[in-house]
Amino acid sequence: MASKFINITLKIWRQKNSKAKGALETYTLNDVSTDSSFLEMLDQLNEQLINEKQSPIAFDHDCREGICGMCSLYINGRAHGPDTGITTCQLHMRMFKDGDTIYVEPWRSRAFPIIKDLMVDRSAFDRIQQAGGFVSVNTSGRTMDANAIPIPKADADKAFEAAACIGCGACVASCKNGSAMLFVGAKVSQYALLPQGKVEATDRVLNMVRQMDEEGFGNCTNTGACEIECPKGISIENIARMNREFLKGALTKA
Amino acid sequence: MSKLNSRIPEGPIAEKWTNHKNHMKLVAPNNRPKIDVIVVGTGLAGASAAASLGEMGYNVKAFCFQDSPRRAHSIAAQGGINAAKNYQNDGDSVYRLFYDTIKGGDYRAREANVHRLAEVSGNIIDQCVAQGVPFAREYGGLLDNRSFGGTQVQRTFYAAGQTGQQLLLGAYSALSRQIGLGRVKMYHRHEMMDLVKIDGKARGIIARNLVTGELERHSAHAVVIASGGYGNVYFLSTNAMGSNVSAAWKVHKRGALFANPCYVQIHPTCVPVHGTNQSKLTLMSESLRNSGRIWVPKKKEDAEAIRAGKLKPTQIAEEDRDYYLERRYPAFGNLVPRDVASRAAKERCDAGYGIEANDTNEGVYLDFASEIKSKGKQAAYALGDHDPSEERMIELGKKWIEEKYGNLFQMYQKITDENPYETPMKIYPAVHYTMGGVWVDYNLQSTIEGCFVTGEANFSDHGANRLGASALMQGLADGYFVLPYTVSDYLANEIRTGKIATDSPEFDAAENEVKETIDRFLNNNGSKSVDHFHKRLGLIMWNKVGMGRSEQGLKQAIEEIGLLREEFYKDVYVPGSSDEMNPELEKVMRVADLIELGQLMAVDALHREESCGGHFREEHQDSEGETLRDDENFKYVGAWEYNGSDSKQSTLHKEDLNYEFIKIAARNYK
Ligand SMILES: Cc1cc2nc3c(=O)[nH]c(=O)nc-3n(C[C@H](O)[C@H](O)[C@H](O)COP(=O)(O)OP(=O)(O)OC[C@H]3O[C@@H](n4cnc5c(N)ncnc54)[C@H](O)[C@@H]3O)c2cc1C
Ligand code: SF4
Ligand code: FES
Numbered sequence: 001m002a003s004k005f006i007n008i009t010l011k012i013w014r015q016k017n018s019k020a021k022g023a024l025e026t027y028t029l030n031d032v033s034t035d036s037s038f039l040e041m042l043d044q045l046n047e048q049l050i051n052e053k054q055s056p057i058a059f060d061h062d063c064r065e066g067i068c069g070m071c072s073l074y075i076n077g078r079a080h081g082p083d084t085g086i087t088t089c090q091l092h093m094r095m096f097k098d099g100d101t102i103y104v105e106p107w108r109s110r111a112f113p114i115i116k117d118l119m120v121d122r123s124a125f126d127r128i129q130q131a132g133g134f135v136s137v138n139t140s141g142r143t144m145d146a147n148a149i150p151i152p153k154a155d156a157d158k159a160f161e162a163a164a165c166i167g168c169g170a171c172v173a174s175c176k177n178g179s180a181m182l183f184v185g186a187k188v189s190q191y192a193l194l195p196q197g198k199v200e201a202t203d204r205v206l207n208m209v210r211q212m213d214e215e216g217f218g219n220c221t222n223t224g225a226c227e228i229e230c231p232k233g234i235s236i237e238n239i240a241r242m243n244r245e246f247l248k249g250a251l252t253k254a
Numbered sequence: 255m256s257k258l259n260s261r262i263p264e265g266p267i268a269e270k271w272t273n274h275k276n277h278m279k280l281v282a283p284n285n286r287p288k289i290d291v292i293v294v295g296t297g298l299a300g301a302s303a304a305a306s307l308g309e310m311g312y313n314v315k316a317f318c319f320q321d322s323p324r325r326a327h328s329i330a331a332q333g334g335i336n337a338a339k340n341y342q343n344d345g346d347s348v349y350r351l352f353y354d355t356i357k358g359g360d361y362r363a364r365e366a367n368v369h370r371l372a373e374v375s376g377n378i379i380d381q382c383v384a385q386g387v388p389f390a391r392e393y394g395g396l397l398d399n400r401s402f403g404g405t406q407v408q409r410t411f412y413a414a415g416q417t418g419q420q421l422l423l424g425a426y427s428a429l430s431r432q433i434g435l436g437r438v439k440m441y442h443r444h445e446m447m448d449l450v451k452i453d454g455k456a457r458g459i460i461a462r463n464l465v466t467g468e469l470e471r472h473s474a475h476a477v478v479i480a481s482g483g484y485g486n487v488y489f490l491s492t493n494a495m496g497s498n499v500s501a502a503w504k505v506h507k508r509g510a511l512f513a514n515p516c517y518v519q520i521h522p523t524c525v526p527v528h529g530t531n532q533s534k535l536t537l538m539s540e541s542l543r544n545s546g547r548i549w550v551p552k553k554k555e556d557a558e559a560i561r562a563g564k565l566k567p568t569q570i571a572e573e574d575r576d577y578y579l580e581r582r583y584p585a586f587g588n589l590v591p592r593d594v595a596s597r598a599a600k601e602r603c604d605a606g607y608g609i610e611a612n613d614t615n616e617g618v619y620l621d622f623a624s625e626i627k628s629k630g631k632q633a634a635y636a637l638g639d640h641d642p643s644e645e646r647m648i649e650l651g652k653k654w655i656e657e658k659y660g661n662l663f664q665m666y667q668k669i670t671d672e673n674p675y676e677t678p679m680k681i682y683p684a685v686h687y688t689m690g691g692v693w694v695d696y697n698l699q700s701t702i703e704g705c706f707v708t709g710e711a712n713f714s715d716h717g718a719n720r721l722g723a724s725a726l727m728q729g730l731a732d733g734y735f736v737l738p739y740t741v742s743d744y745l746a747n748e749i750r751t752g753k754i755a756t757d758s759p760e761f762d763a764a765e766n767e768v769k770e771t772i773d774r775f776l777n778n779n780g781s782k783s784v785d786h787f788h789k790r791l792g793l794i795m796w797n798k799v800g801m802g803r804s805e806q807g808l809k810q811a812i813e814e815i816g817l818l819r820e821e822f823y824k825d826v827y828v829p830g831s832s833d834e835m836n837p838e839l840e841k842v843m844r845v846a847d848l849i850e851l852g853q854l855m856a857v858d859a860l861h862r863e864e865s866c867g868g869h870f871r872e873e874h875q876d877s878e879g880e881t882l883r884d885d886e887n888f889k890y891v892g893a894w895e896y897n898g899s900d901s902k903q904s905t906l907h908k909e910d911l912n913y914e915f916i917k918i919a920a921r922n923y924k
Pocket of ligand 3: 061066067069071
């Protein structure tokens with residue numbers, strides 16, 4: 001790793017709380033190692049702000065390795081920044097050049113209100129999950145042996161690919177309609193593809209979609225922006241599968 | 255008099271748990287809704303406990319500091335989960351998993367707990383599959399397994415390199431179901447600030463709503479702490495940024511003993527440190543040691559040339575490479591336990607053979623070239639090509655690797671800007687897991703009545719070294735299959751208690767204390783950031799309470815941490831106010847506890863004059879650099895009682911470990 005140091009200008013969204021009016025503020029930051037991650041660069045800026053007794057920038061993060069889904073950020077107009085297939089915490093400063101100006105904003109969506117600066121409230125996702133994103137099995141551990149039902153590898157692999165969603169919300173943030181169909185479609189698909197999930201498939205999809213609508217997410221008009229920005233490569237096929245499940249369900253329940 | 259009663263049931267090891275379950279008290283279904291239980295933490299341990307207790311009908315309140323239970327640090331576990339299913343028919347059994355875990359822990363774990371863990375391990379896999387966890391499968395549709403360190407069987411179940419994610423999402427789905435049904439109330443972005451004790455019993459917590467800053471009082475008939483491990487005392491570790499010790503430490507301050515704090519697991523395969531602004535270290539899963547071979551150059555000049563950028567690893571001839579694990583431990587080779595592999599890497603780097611061009615030259619290679627070829631050849635044969643060309647083998651081999659470890663390879667590439675399909679990974683040990691934690695008895699109850707501790711936050715099952723893929727197993731075993739019984743047994747005496755009021759003097763006092771601490775930090779007007787102190791603490795810990803520990807170093811660490819604590823209280827600066835989202839305030843409260851803990855770790859490491867598992871005292875090693883245990887004097891759990899913020903004043907209590915069912919022996923992986 002041949003590290004280099006660059007100087008950058010940052011335009012960052014500052015907003016004191018959910019009710020306050022926000023605005024972009026400008027900061028300059030020097031000597032940023034290109035081996036740093038984007039969030040380490042923000043740490044460096046915060047350290048500078050704290051030393052100047054200014055208020056540091058609030059942003060969400062935890063695992064810093066692309067799996068917890070906690071980090072967000074709209075960077076230069078793209079969810080999770082200019083690289084593909086990664087989260088913001090996996091973005092590295094080697095993607096930027098000396099002298100660059102970088103815009104950093106929170107996820108913007110009606111269903112994700114801003115809490116402070118770059119932090120948003122994504123609990124709508126949890127409520128969708130609570131409406132039906134599970135198999136109704138008690139935790140006795142004695143339902144049946146794990147190998148009792150063989151599952152074709154292809155189905156298991158597809159279910160796994162759908163289950164790889166980290167619930168970050170980039171799909172919603174990058175959709176002009178603020179639709180959550182990729183997120184919900186991934187969960188519905190995971191279960192629909194597995195025998196254990198099939199029993200409740202109908203109720204599940206109807207309940208999850210109802211909750212999704214109640215939370216104020218927009219409709220899907222097939223623009224495909226979600227799939228492009230999804231850090232986990234969740235395929236838009238999952239939306240089609242959910243639509244099929246939904247139609248099936250709506251017909252049988254009607 | 256010792257305060258420690260481990261409450262291990264009588265009888266043969268294989269019958270203890272069953273007998274105990276048959277004789278524990280129960281709470282009738284109609285009484286359960288009258289009883290409140292608090293669960294702090296919703297990682298694998300907490301989510302599984304909260305879901306199970308909610309399902310039984312108790313009123314459960316669950317807390318986590320992240321914005322959703324799905325984000326707990328458990329999500330980051332990569333490699334897999336162990337279970338004694340013997341699906342591979344390679345000689346595995348409950349006994350063998352029990353034995354491997356005791357031996358792996360260097361004979362410093364409690365037999366009865368470990369046996370119970372092995373017994374219920376199979377049910378975990380059944381449970382997860384029933385929940386729709388998409389484990390990896392073979393072409394026949396059955397579950398696939400891999401090997402982990404310290405074992406000679408294949409008992410690890412996995413979902414690519416995202417096993418923790420899939421298991422946590424499974425537990426989260428069970429928890430979500432209970433939240434949806436109104437049986438669990440979830441408090442996300444809430445941090446437990448203190449435990450409230452009334453008449454010696456755990457009766458509730460003070461929590462801070464991290465969005466509004468408000469302090470809240472929550473009462474309960476029992477409190478379950480599932481707050482994870484304390485690896486972040488080193489600042490740099492593979493843990494998530496928010497992982498901390500505070501919930502466990504608050505319980506400790508209120509009277510629960512803290513056991514074996516010095517047992518820390520340093521994981522051999524992590525991406526090496528690259529610079530001073532680095533915020534965390536990234537693990538490359540142990541499962542990679544199934545396929546990768548670890549080496550450094552045999553010649554010092556080659557190592558130097560590599561560091562200077564004049565040679566590439568691929569240019570070093572086979573005979574000039576030192577596959578030091580295969581050389582030193584032929585029976586287990588690259589799959590020796592973590593502590594052994596880590597020390598061996600340090601030994602080579604200290605001797606001057608490290609290959610990373612950072613300040614300390616600390617790095618070794620993890621090389622996939624042989625595996626790519628051999629798996630490529632197999633794949634070609636499977637396709638009917640019995641004479642594949644070199645290129646064909648490499649092409650198919652890379653595809654095989656991608657399927658098994660794709661996300662890890664991508665992660666590595668993003669961090670280092672190097673392609674591990676073409677050149678060996680550079681790795682080095684990093685702090686990863688903490689075996690120590692709150693002391694609990696067989697029922698997972700701490701020395702405070704009604705306060706249970708589970709998951710990485712307790713000390714119970716892994717002795718002085720945890721085997722890979724066993725933390726996930728422990729978290730789920732305790733949450734799904736142990737706590738529902740043992741917490742009920744305790745609650746059976748609470749059915750007449752009635753709702754616990756939150757306007758008592760005990761709640762007033764606890765809330766006031768929290769308020770005072772917060773105000774003190776906010777008005778401190780110091781000059782240095784919280785991270786400044788956290789990094790300095792981490793450096794002391796890594797250099798003196800890290801992979802190699804000596805009497806002199808530990809004594810220095812104890813003094814240095816004491817001074818650091820004083821300076822911290824004088825000079826730390828915390829911006830903002832208490833009635834808003836304030837991440838710096840969250841951090842300062844956590845670092846205050848980490849400092850006290852760090853000092854206790856050094857005190858514990860100094861008192862334990864032997865080497866065992868992850869605890870390596872340089873004075874206690876044999877001529878080949880292997881650990882020398884002292885069973886005569888140290889075959890006990892060291893559990894400390896809190897006596898104020900200066901951890902030198904803590905009092906030691908001992909729980910003797912009796913090995914009735916396994917013959918205690920020197921650990922040998924040669
Ligand atoms: C990178 C990595 C890979 C790993 N891979 C494996 C593996 O392959 N196999 C394996 O077996 N183990 C693995 N481990 C270890 C394993 O992941 C952990 O030991 C385990 O997940 C811990 O689970 P837990 O439920 O105890 O705690 P955590 O998952 O850490 O959860 C802690 C919970 O407590 C909450 N919390 C903490 N403090 C407070 C507070 N004060 N107030 C409110 N809430 C609080 C948090 O919000 C969180 O919900 C890995 C660990 C790491 C770091
Ligand atoms: S579908 Fe992709 S973008 Fe949307 S929440 Fe899941 S991982 Fe994030
Ligand atoms: S911080 Fe966890 S995904 Fe980015």
